[in-house]
Amino acid sequence: MTRQRDTILEALTAEDAFRSAQELYADLRSAGTPIGLATVYRALQTLADAGDVDVLRTESGEALYRRCGTRHHHHLICRSCGKTVEVAADAVERWAQAVARRHGFRDPAHTVEVYGICRDCPES
Amino acid sequence: MTRQRDTILEALTAEDAFRSAQELYADLRSAGTPIGLATVYRALQTLADAGDVDVLRTESGEALYRRCGTRHHHHLICRSCGKTVEVAADAVERWAQAVARRHGFRDPAHTVEVYGICRDCPES
DNA sequence: GTCATTGCAAACGCTTTGCATCTGT
């Protein structure tokens, strides 16, 4: 199923950064694409459920979305512009599993994000 | 500065789990402690700023708080009851720094949480 | 008496939902 849903996926694919629903909405609108905020939210939710985009939460609780590869990976994210690099972390995967098992926790999972300021972003 | 702020810290210290502001508020009220929701939020914010409690965000964006040791550490968290174990992860620290540097990101930071179901929680 | 803290209710920001309309097949 599709429509302006394509537009959203397209907008996400064009960026290598995590974007918020509100940002995407504003960008699409100011680019002349007529679209409703609710549609953006619904599309992002659908895409996230399907595993086509990754979701993460800002410190303030806002959800950020990014078009991502399907296999398991983590992110290196610029705190300033949001630019993101996918990184593999096999060693970390194994560490997380070992930690869980050692403490008697079953069904292990983990979240890992690395932040920094990318080289294209100004000093302060 | 203190008052029912002590009560909140006390309630947090008694638990080894991450709790939400709303949960803490409900618990204190039903325990007969008169307190306002805004006070709970303000106290938690102050404690977090002072580094006396750790904060993390639920998948749904809710903030969870836990009394924590002061030095850097990560958490192994039960998805069912919230019970949390602090874990060291020196290898992961080094890995995160290396990843950031390798991609030209400065001022590196990272978040790492490990989730599971603790041995005291039922199969489901 | 002074100044920070508290409590309540109102305001906020992000997200979701109800519902009527529209679109694609």
Added chain:
DNA sequence: ACAGATGCAAAGCGTTTGCAATGAC
């Protein structure tokens, strides 16, 4: 014609804030 997608406005939910009342020293 039908099932699903859309848009809008209203509702929801966690969190924050304005302000008058209260409490600590």
